[in-house]
Amino acid sequence: MNNQIVLPVFPDRQPEPVVSDLWLDELADGLTEHGWLSQDVSARLGSDLLAGLRNEVRILDRTEALRKAGVGRGADLLQDRSIRRDRIAWLQGVTPVQAELFGFFESVRLGLNQRLFLGLKRFEAHYATYHEGDFYRRHVDSFQGRASRVLSLVLYLNQGWDDADGGALQVYNRENENEVCGTVHPLEGRMALFMSEEIPHEVLPANRTRYSIACWFRCDEVPLPL
Numbered sequence: 001m002n003n004q005i006v007l008p009v010f011p012d013r014q015p016e017p018v019v020s021d022l023w024l025d026e027l028a029d030g031l032t033e034h035g036w037l038s039q040d041v042s043a044r045l046g047s048d049l050l051a052g053l054r055n056e057v058r059i060l061d062r063t064e065a066l067r068k069a070g071v072g073r074g075a076d077l078l079q080d081r082s083i084r085r086d087r088i089a090w091l092q093g094v095t096p097v098q099a100e101l102f103g104f105f106e107s108v109r110l111g112l113n114q115r116l117f118l119g120l121k122r123f124e125a126h127y128a129t130y131h132e133g134d135f136y137r138r139h140v141d142s143f144q145g146r147a148s149r150v151l152s153l154v155l156y157l158n159q160g161w162d163d164a165d166g167g168a169l170q171v172y173n174r175e176n177e178n179e180v181c182g183t184v185h186p187l188e189g190r191m192a193l194f195m196s197e198e199i200p201h202e203v204l205p206a207n208r209t210r211y212s213i214a215c216w217f218r219c220d221e222v223p224l225p226l
């Protein structure tokens with residue numbers, strides 16, 4: 001009789017997004033020193049998660065499930081095509097890849113609260129597509145007089161993006177909004193992180209469809225009417 005134990009074989013599983021103390025220290029230092037940073041996080045998120053998110057946004061785009069983005073909120077919402085031309089869909093965190101990404105955002109929220117005492121209570125995130133010629137003029141992310149968006153995180157989902165494809169995130173000096181202090185090309189797995197109220201930024205016109213997820217960590221408990 002063969003009583004050898006046969007171990008079950010599981011298919012390769014992607015590890016959970018990797019958020020280490022050391023990495024959170026690095027983010028906190030970058031934010032304290034410069035108010036913003038950009039990093040390649042593809043190894044932390046894993047290629048399966050990035051591919052899953054890219055797949056979702058492409059389907060939303062193809063099925064025209066994304067809506068024209070506005071400026072302001074509630075009764076003040078304006079769809080001013082001279083300011084921004086992207087299309088968006090809010091993430092609910094219910095599909096497996098969104099749930100995994102929300103776990104990552106939550107670790108960032110808790111880790112940065114511990115280190116910087118930002119009082120981040122929650123986050124909201126949307127997919128965005130910029131089609132050829134679309135842009136978002138220079139702006140800051142928190143609404144005047146509300147100061148509820150504290151920290152912005154943008155994650156890009158574009159494979160093989162060349163400089164010639166345009167669509168770069170241009171970051172301006174927090175002391176002088178006319179001085180460019182950084183350019184982030186929207187390559188898959190790249191993340192930009194910045195203080196929402198402090199850092200003026202702009203999306204330059206894209207020369208081909210550009211996919212991203214923008215997430216805001218907020219200090220208000222109750223969502224304001226969207």
Ligand SMILES: O=C(O)CCC(=O)C(=O)O
Nearest residue numbers: 136141154169203212214
């Ligand atoms: O996609 C980006 O690089 C930035 C988008 C942005 O600034 C925004 O949605 O507020």
Ligand SMILES: [Fe+2]
Nearest residue numbers: 139140141201
């Ligand atoms: Fe922005």
